[in-house]
Amino acid sequence: MMRCLLVDDEKLALELMEDNVLQVPFLELKGKCKNAIEAMEFLRNQPVDLIFLDIQMPGISGIQFLNTLTNPPMVIMVTAYENYAMDGFNLSVVDYLLKPVAFDRFLKAVNKAHELFTLRQQKDQPVKEDNPDYLFVNADYSVVRINIPEISFIEGLKDYIKIHLTTSVKPVITRLTMRYMEERLPEKDFARVHKSFIVALDKVRSFKKTRLMIGDNEIPVSDSYSAKILSYIGLNEQNLDN
Numbered sequence: 001m002m003r004c005l006l007v008d009d010e011k012l013a014l015e016l017m018e019d020n021v022l023q024v025p026f027l028e029l030k031g032k033c034k035n036a037i038e039a040m041e042f043l044r045n046q047p048v049d050l051i052f053l054d055i056q057m058p059g060i061s062g063i064q065f066l067n068t069l070t071n072p073p074m075v076i077m078v079t080a081y082e083n084y085a086m087d088g089f090n091l092s093v094v095d096y097l098l099k100p101v102a103f104d105r106f107l108k109a110v111n112k113a114h115e116l117f118t119l120r121q122q123k124d125q126p127v128k129e130d131n132p133d134y135l136f137v138n139a140d141y142s143v144v145r146i147n148i149p150e151i152s153f154i155e156g157l158k159d160y161i162k163i164h165l166t167t168s169v170k171p172v173i174t175r176l177t178m179r180y181m182e183e184r185l186p187e188k189d190f191a192r193v194h195k196s197f198i199v200a201l202d203k204v205r206s207f208k209k210t211r212l213m214i215g216d217n218e219i220p221v222s223d224s225y226s227a228k229i230l231s232y233i234g235l236n237e238q239n240l241d242n
Contacts (some may be wrong), residue, residue, distance in 0.1 A: 001028045002110075002117050003047070004079070007039045007062065008078065010055035017052055017078065018108045026114055026143070036065035048073050052065075055079040066093075074116060076109050082191065111141055115175050118143065119218050122184070135184060137163070144172055148189075150201045154181055156196040166203070172194050191228040193221045201232045217237040 004027050008014045008223055014032050020028045030048050033039040035191040053075050055062040062079070066072060094116065095109035115138045122135065133148045146163055155162040155171070158179040159234045162171040182192055185220050192198050193212065197219050212219050221229065 002026055002049040002114060003028050004050040004052065005030055005039065005042060005048045005141050006032045006052045007034075007036065007057075007065075008052075008055045009034050010054070013054065019022075020101070020103055021052075023103070024110055027110060036060035036062070039065060040068070049074065049117055050074045050110075052076050052078050053093075056081060068098045074113050076113060094168065107141075111138075114138060114143075119176070119180075124182070125127060125221070137172065137176060139174045144174075146172060148185065151185070151190075153201050153217065153219060154178070154198040164214075191232070192228070193225045193226070193229060195222065196220075201229075204229070204232075 004021060006014055006021070006029070008017065011034075014034070018029060018032065020161045021029045027050075030046060031042050036059065039051070039053075051073055053062045053066065055077055056079060057065075057092050058071045060068075062077060065214055066075060075093040076095045076097060077093050078097045078099060078101060081176060097105060097109055116139045118136065133190065135146050136143050137146055140142075146165070147167075150165045150167050152164045152166050155164065157173075160173050160175050161181065162173050164171045178192070178196070178198065181198055182190075184213060185198065189199055189202065190200055199212065199214060199219060205215065207213075207221070209226070210221055212221055212229065
């Protein structure tokens with residue numbers, strides 16, 4: 001669950017945003033504030049993961065308030081003024097919503113925040129030998145459990161990865177990096193064989209110098225990555241040439 005705070009000087013805007021938040025299962029509304037001073041006091045006593053922040057407020061603006069926070073949570077800016085968008089992105093906010101906010105646009109913004117939230121949690125989780133043999137990824141607007149022994153191979157795309165499973169024809173597509181997956185998966189069971197592929201070693205059906213087969217899938221193998229495959233199957237390059 002992502003703990004969130006609403007900050008807006010308009011009562012109706014707060015009510016509409018609260019209604020949106022309550023429709024999303026992974027959001028937990030912790031408080032509502034009508035100005036930046038109230039928000040500062042709230043954050044002293046109760047941390048949150050995400051702030052929905054209005055920009056135009058009396059006294060201290062949303063941007064000024066955000067600049068006062070030394071370790072700010074994620075922020076989605078909400079305003080009626082489009083010309084503030086650049087200021088928001090310069091402050092590394094998650095997204096920028098224009099009032100009146102349509103629910104589908106709101107949902108797109110919170111899903112983006114949830115992806116970041118999930119990535120940070122996974123990154124902060126210490127890797128231990130007794131870690132569970134599963135991980136959670138954000139896919140199809142929900143958090144999906146991936147059982148590591150069911151992974152056959154992982155394919156890297158431009159901004160996403162495809163996790164191919166033995167238990168499903170359809171791969172799980174999620175916004176994670178190949179480097180993250182390489183670090184998260186057990187080294188003894190998985191190998192990077194190409195800049196765009198990680199394979200489960202026990203799922204390899206056959207191997208030649210530049211490719212291997214997992215099921216009916218042909219996976220390219222780069223020279224720089226072939227050593228681990230050779231070691232796993234107990235061969236060397238000379239064996240492959242014979």
